[in-house]
Amino acid sequence: MSHGTSHVYISHLKEHVGQTVTIKGWLYNLRSSGKLMFPELRDGTGIVQGVVSKKAVSEKVWQDFETLTQESSVIVTGEVTKHPKLENTFELQVSDAEVLQVAQEYPITPKEHGVEFLADQRHLWLRSKRQWAIMRVRHELVNAIRDFFNERDFLLVDSPILTPNAAEGTSTLFELDYFDLGKATLTQSGQLYGEASALAFGKIYVFGPTFRAEKSKTRRHLTEFWMVEPEMAYYNLEMNMDLAEEFIEYIVQRTLKNRMEELKILERDVSKLENIKRPFPRISYDEATKILERKGVAFEYGNDLGAPDETVISSEFDRPVMVHRYPKEVKAFYMKRDPENPAVALCVDMLAPEGYGEIIGGSQREDDYEALLTRIKENELKVEDFAWYLDLRKFGSVPHAGFGLGLERTVAWVCGLEHIRETAPFPRMIHRLTP
RNA sequence: UCCUCGAUAGCUCAAUGGUAGAGCAUUCGGCUGUUAACCGAAGGGUUGUAGGUUCGAAUCCUACUCGAGGAGCCA
CATH class of the missing domain: 2.40.50.140 (Nucleic acid-binding proteins)
Known part of the structure; x- marks a missing residue:
């Protein structure tokens, strides 16, 4: 040398x-x-x-x-x-x-490869230019997320990953044995702990991995993914939406500012990202169904919006759209109902443009003890499992709200990727646990 | 769980009932400004598995295995 x-x-x-x-x-x-x-x-x-x-x-x-x-x-x-x-x-x-x-014959050649082969070679695939760009955009988004909340006096609170076997009831969870205490599950959301923390610390965010055992096989689903979940005391639904749009504008614009080289490698049409400025359109569920009606989409009023419905609605706008006030029947038990129309929940979903689907789901939470107790019973959940959660409504209950953002879906959207599998360094999917 | 599609060289694909081929990768040779470089040559195959139809099956039929992305569910 x-x-x-x-x-x-x-x-x-x-x-x-x-x-x-x-x-x-x-x-x-x-x-x-x-x-x-x-x-x-x-x-x-x-x-x-x-x-x-x-x-x-x-x-x-x-x-x-x-x-x-x-x-x-x-x-x-x-x-x-x-x-x-x-x-x-x-x-x-x-x-x-x-x-x-001198390396042995390298399996990934400069020509094209299929997705299954590349997934098998994920430990080597990460060395390619395209994966380099994606991981650096992911890194920028993670840092932007932390900076956004830290600059606004939010406290980072890490919720547990091992949780009691109760949760919200609906989705399928990963289960494991927990010593002498029976079954535990891997967390599907830090939200309930986020609420407790918000009443302790005012404004908090949970940012960590979450797990869903749903047998989803689509380009939008992973079984393990990262979610950031801010939760704010003394916030209502409108303040929640204000924060959500400011947040998305911040993380997208910062990625544009710092990661142009990477977006260029990914051949991302950055003009689509440059549009991502406040204010974002806000429409009610009722208005969303009118769009579907106008577009001739078969849809039964009262149902949840399916993925194809979301694509139709989001394609009407050049930036993320917030759909709020869904019928209470299709939303979770902990969401507060609208005092002006008890048939709907004070909730919001943010749909990303270009067919990337739901990147944010949030709501104002039910803060009334009796209403929440009734809701838990209606959903046939065990009251004792939610004793500590109900306590939050007994000791200085306040209006509060929050939302969850899926990191990998956001990375896929910002990078303009075909499939969410490329957004995680070692993605976990229904048919993939290795490498 | 349901629907649709797929499985051929290490990889990406072609061959639509009649001798399984090409590009990349590998090995060898050529080239002083290349940009998935290019040019020439070589090696490389139980066509996912099992059975059936046929003179003859990668190709048609049946079952199975594995996978893909869409529905549902969600971020």
Whole structure:
């Protein structure tokens, strides 16, 4: 190895033009042309094209590059130069190289692959440029989510992942044995704990993994996904919707500001994201059903909106649309009913544009002890399981509201992905537990 | 759980009843500015499994296995 050169990450190369630096990484691809070779090197922070000229390197270095296979690990030294043809692109004029390992035949070739094969190779697929871009957008969204709430005096509260076998009743949960206390389940939502925390700390957010054992096989579903769930004391439904739209505007605009390179790699039409500015349209369930009627969609009033219905409604708008006040029958027991129309719940779903479906579900919560008790009984839930939750309505009950945002659905929408499976580094789906 | 579709080389696909092919990957050769580089050559197959129809099946029929994405459920 050369001495006197410093290790630099590829993302910082442009600060070292004219200097000789060392890159520690892997061979992403190799093109050659007689006495010239063009190795593409990646180090996790980016990709740079190296230039190896036979007359500029030792015979050993030349032969090393001739035998390098895709994804071989290699430390390369050379001078950083501007690309002779491309603007704002830099190259490494290779002078020396140290091969750590010549990789075995790499299964992921530069050509197309099927989704099942790539899913099997997820541990290697993550090395590709496209996955690099997606994971960096995900990272930006996670940071934007935390910053949004932290800047607004919300307290992060981590809800338990192991929960008693009670919950909301409807969805199918993952169950496991919990010592001598019977069955436990993996959490499907931190909301109930979020409510307790909001009454303790004012404004809080829960941000962690959630689990659904539903046998869903669609491009919008994972069995394990991350959800952020803000919960605010002294908030009503309108304040909840105000916060939700400010939140979505913030995280989308910040991703546009910081991750343009990644969105470009993903060939995302960013003009669709630039539209994501307040105010978002707000329509009631009744108005939503009128849109369906006008569009000639067969729909029975009183039913929940199905995924195809949501797509029709969201395609009417160029930004997310908030649909509020659904019939109480299709919504959860803990949602407060509208005092002006007790047939509907004070709830809101936010539908992402471009057919990405529901990214937010939220509501104002039932804060009256008697009303909540009645609701629990009506839903044939065990009152003793909800004793602590009912306590919140006995000791200083206040109006409060919150919502949940699915991280992976949001990443899929912002990145413009066909399938949610690419948004998680190691996605869990009904037919996939490995790698 | 239901509906629809699919399974051929390591990978992506072609072959629609008559000798299983191509591109990528791999190996070898060529090329001094390449951009999923290109050009030439080689190796690589129990066509998901089991049975049936037929002179003859990757192809038609039946069952099974595995998978895909849509419904339901939801974020």
